[in-house]
Amino acid sequence: MNNPVRKIMFTTLMISILLVAQAVHAAPVPDFTMPLLDGKSVALKDFRGKPVLINFFHSK
Structure with missing residues (x-):
């Protein structure tokens, strides 16, 4: 790997x-x-105490 990619x-x-x-x-x-x-549907309270990552992805 070259230096810029590593950085x-x-x-x-x-x-x-x-x-x-x-x-x-x-x-x-x-x-x-x-x-x-x-x-x-899914509620955030269903994951209480667990780490949650929500990704809002948009494709055109």
């Missing part, structure tokens, strides 16, 4: 570690419910 990978890794460390000390979020693609 980018290292920077990405460090940012990821910092974001995870920050999330450990984050304040609790209010409960909400979201619809799933199959029409069902």
Whole structure:
């Protein structure tokens, strides 16, 4: 691997570690419910006490 690629990978890794460390000390979020693609819904309270990552992805 060349040097610029290593720098980018290292920077990405460090940012990821910092974001995870920050999330450990984050304040609790209010409960909400979201619809799933199959029409069902999921509530955030169902995952209380577990780490949750919500990815809002948009494709055009």
